[in-house]
Amino acid sequence: MGIRSNVKTLTQVTHMQNFITLSQIDSAAQTIKNQIQIQPLVGIILGSGLNDLADSVQNAVRISYSDLPNFPVSTVHGHAGRFVIGMLEDKPVLVMQGRIHYYEGYTMGQVTLPVRVMQRLGISNMIVTNAAGGVHPDFEPGDVMLITDQLNLMGMSGLNPLMGPNLDEIGTRFPDMSQPYDRAYCDLARKVARDNGLTLREGIYAGLSGPSFESPADLRFLRNAGADAVGMSTVPEVIIARHGNMRVLGLSGISNKANLDGSTVTTHEEVIEAGKVITPKVEKIIRGVLRGLE
Ligand code: HPA
Numbered sequence: 001m002g003i004r005s006n007v008k009t010l011t012q013v014t015h016m017q018n019f020i021t022l023s024q025i026d027s028a029a030q031t032i033k034n035q036i037q038i039q040p041l042v043g044i045i046l047g048s049g050l051n052d053l054a055d056s057v058q059n060a061v062r063i064s065y066s067d068l069p070n071f072p073v074s075t076v077h078g079h080a081g082r083f084v085i086g087m088l089e090d091k092p093v094l095v096m097q098g099r100i101h102y103y104e105g106y107t108m109g110q111v112t113l114p115v116r117v118m119q120r121l122g123i124s125n126m127i128v129t130n131a132a133g134g135v136h137p138d139f140e141p142g143d144v145m146l147i148t149d150q151l152n153l154m155g156m157s158g159l160n161p162l163m164g165p166n167l168d169e170i171g172t173r174f175p176d177m178s179q180p181y182d183r184a185y186c187d188l189a190r191k192v193a194r195d196n197g198l199t200l201r202e203g204i205y206a207g208l209s210g211p212s213f214e215s216p217a218d219l220r221f222l223r224n225a226g227a228d229a230v231g232m233s234t235v236p237e238v239i240i241a242r243h244g245n246m247r248v249l250g251l252s253g254i255s256n257k258a259n260l261d262g263s264t265v266t267t268h269e270e271v272i273e274a275g276k277v278i279t280p281k282v283e284k285i286i287r288g289v290l291r292g293l294e
Pocket of ligand 1: 213255
């Protein structure tokens, strides 16, 4: 009996350690604050193959994730692993050049820690980008998709990043998700695309854990469930962002056509390669959106 209850306590303790605390978030935020002179207005997360965008930031202060307390480091090729803080279109921004993915073995708390840090730095807007497979039959590699909604498949299978003690200082226990992607920002992005002569696809992003790409049956399931694009990120970050009431704009770069009939092969190299076509389009939209923000 004694041994059994001890085991239970130990399990509980280990379990609780998986959750990031406010003081851990604040110590990373403070380390950043100490090195910057500006108050960032927008947090920008760059997806696979889109990291070059961070090189356009002016008067940049660069802080490696490895220099921040409690911070996970990105282990994926195509993800630099640092914050770049500076000016883009005369707006103060904090760019994540490289993101953390759940499939790297980190906890959901670690994956979303950068968004928590943004919140504690007083950032209330987020632009999130990713590389995704095009599930909608009309989508082609090189397309950019405005994310209008998301399918939280990771959360549906028990991996919601809000599980564990609620951070009451940031948001409510049961946050609303009726508008994960801000409608006014969607309108702004549509306008920017029109003004720049860019075709902007629109649709629903399904977030899976990866790292294996989807089987043809997975993809047919996703299509039937209403997904237009599929990827291995974004959804947890957006849930955390909305928990803290940030306004979110989401853009997917379609790097490959999802293989619904099993006739083609998907590779990470393809994803990185497509990023070269997608980056200038995403950059135009982000720059235009930043110009349009009050
Ligand atoms: N599936 C999942 N994630 C992805 C894909 C894909 O086809 N392409 C880029 N990221």
